[in-house]
Amino acid sequence: MALRKSAKAIIFDKIDGCLKFLIVKKEYKEYDYWQFVGGGIEEGETPKDAVIREIKEELNIEEIGEIRQLSKKSIGYKFTNDKHEKEVYFCIVKTNSKLPIKLDEEHTQYVWGSKGEI
Numbered sequence: 001m002a003l004r005k006s007a008k009a010i011i012f013d014k015i016d017g018c019l020k021f022l023i024v025k026k027e028y029k030e031y032d033y034w035q036f037v038g039g040g041i042e043e044g045e046t047p048k049d050a051v052i053r054e055i056k057e058e059l060n061i062e063e064i065g066e067i068r069q070l071s072k073k074s075i076g077y078k079f080t081n082d083k084h085e086k087e088v089y090f091c092i093v094k095t096n097s098k099l100p101i102k103l104d105e106e107h108t109q110y111v112w113g114s115k116g117e118i
Helices: 047-059
Strands: 003-015 018-028 031-035 037-040 067-079 082-094 107-113
Touching (some): 003 047, 003 067, 037 047
Antiparallel strands (some): 018 031, 018 107, 067 082
16 A cells, blocks of 8 residues: 655634634545545645645635644545555644635535534
8 A cells, every 4th residue: 555645734714703614525536525625745845835735726825824734644545446545744724714715626615614513
């Protein structure tokens, strides 16, 4: 099983006085699932670099606030005919929830939700 390195952005903002997080819906083969924005870390990139690139690619947002790397975790994934392990680096990212979001072709929806809602 190949080890893939990826970075995920835990994007947050205060909306009406409540802390909210952004998640996106990705459609992959026969699966529909919600996830944090992110993807693979390319050669020569740091996790922070990858998060910035993925936010720009997936959300079309250029104005990105403070980014702080939190931790990494090894996670095993199993999809139909696809089994691999990821080393996922999590970064927390402050952004402005009022910025317009234009999703890329891989994502169909997004939502800002509280910890309890997502």
